[in-house]
Amino acid sequence: MSETTVQDQRTVSGVAIRLEGVTKRYPGQQKPAVDAVDLEIAAGETVMFVGPSGCGKTTLLKMLNRLIEPSGGKIFLGDEDVTGQDPDRLRRRIGYVIQAGGLFPHMTVGTNIGIVPGMLGWDKKKIAERTDELLDLVGLDPEVYRDRYPKELSGGQQQRVGVARALAADPPVLLMDEPFGAVDPITRQRLQDELLRIQEELGKTIVFVTHDFDEAVKLGDKIVVFDVGARVVQYDTPEAILAEPAEDYVADFVGAGATLKQLTLTRVADTELHTPITAQVGEDSAAVVARATEAGEQYVVVTDGRGRPVSWPSVAELSRTTSVPGTRDDRLPVVGLRSTLNDALDTMLAASQGGVVVTGRRDSVAGVLVVEQVMAAIQATRGETRG
Incomplete structure (x- = not known):
């Protein structure tokens, strides 16, 4: 059912989804919970379902993998009508994250x-290899986390494992039911960034339910705004919905501050990144300090053997060591290339370096973004909005 292609330099391994008159009626209720929904989702797109509580968006999501059986209509994955297919067999071909x-x-975790x-x-053997591959994909060291139990993980780590499990059999479709709603704001931002990075790499077809319109703007290629009965009020890009409701x-659903929400459409990747001085754990500190001083840099990004950031010490701190330390800084200010400028600013506020380390594929260092660059980009965006 899954076919991998490359469209506009991006890998697509998802399939299209088509709904024809999909309906759900519950006994004793006059109006259907979902009323004859027609919807087409392109292969490899992330589509966000938003709307008030009780509008039917979660019911519609669960009908896609038949956790809730439709009362009528048809559901197609690619060209295949799955409406009458064995539901257990269907669910093994669709990832599901809650x-x-x-x-x-x-x-x-591994099990x-x-x-x-x-x-x-x-x-x-194949399962073990796939497990380690996916733990690496979601940013968890297999050697450290493979044999741990869920109670030994933080909320954010559990959610990463949940995403890995949903991707285990390489399904073309991933359904996500408010997956990041129960974690703190900082962890939520990091999980959103992780999902954007994974989707950039895999190109699945993702359907994602959220109550948070800012999250929908950040993550979605398209947004569906639902009213009661899962009536599709608007189905368009975040840019179009913000500009022309x-x-x-x-x-009213978008709320006040639509102009500010436009800033969430600008990604870190759209700005010019600064190339930092980097050093690997264990390098001679004096040589690194000399290299940074010659370049006029005050900070050095320390990386592990795979190019992933570990810490971001000052030159003064490094000069007090003989070799570059490998101690991981749990408060390291990091954002991804697909993070928004708002995310970058929020992360910078808690950082002493006046910027953030930007990571790309497989969490390797892509560059550094400083406050001045973000402010310049925001001013440019505001100018475009006024224009």
């Missing part, structure tokens, strides 16, 4: 991730 990851507490591949008959209902 709040807190939905992990089985009595199973290790949790390998559940669906095991059901599909993969051999143990289809109805007053959409404008």
Whole structure:
């Protein structure tokens, strides 16, 4: 069912989704919870479902993998009508992520991730390799986390494992039901960035339910704004919805500050990054300090053997050591290339370096972004908005 292609330099391994008159009626209710929805989602796109509580968006999402059975209509994955297909078989071909990851507490991380591949008959060696590959993909060291239990993980780590498990059998479609709603704001931002990075690499078809319109703007290629009965009020790009709400209902749902929300459309990748002085753990500190001093740099980005940032010490701090230390800074200000300028600014506020380290594919260092660059980009965006 999944076919990998490359469109506009981007890998696409998802399939299109088409809904034709999809309806859900519950006994004793006069109006359907979901009323004859027609919708087409392109392969490889992330589409965000937003709308007030009780509008039917989660019900519609769950009908895509038949956790809730439709009362009528048809659902197509690619050209395949899955409406009458065995639901268990269907669910093994669709990734599903909920709040807190939905992990089985009595199973290790590795066992949790390998559940669906095991059901599909993969051999143990292949499952083990896939598990380690996915832990690496979601930014968790397999050697450290593979044999841990969910209770030994933070909320953000559990959610990363939940995403890894959903991707285990390489499904073309990923359904996400408010997956980041139960974590703190900083962790939520990091998980959003991680999802953007993963999607850039894999190109799945993602359907994502959220109550947070800012999250929808940040993550979505398209946004569907629903009213009661899952009526599609507007289905368009975040830019179009912010610029031209289809109805007053959409404008009210977007809320005040639509101009400021435009800033969330500007990505870190759209700005010119500064190339920092980097040093690997264990390097001779004197040589690194000399290199940074010659370049006029006050800080050095320390990386591990795979080019991932570990810390961002000042030249003065490094000069007091003989070799570059490998101690990981848990408060290291890091954002991804797909992070927004708002995210970058929020992260900078808690940093002493006056900027953030920017990471790209597989969390390797892509550059550094400083406050002055962000402010210049924001001024340019405001100028375009006024124009």
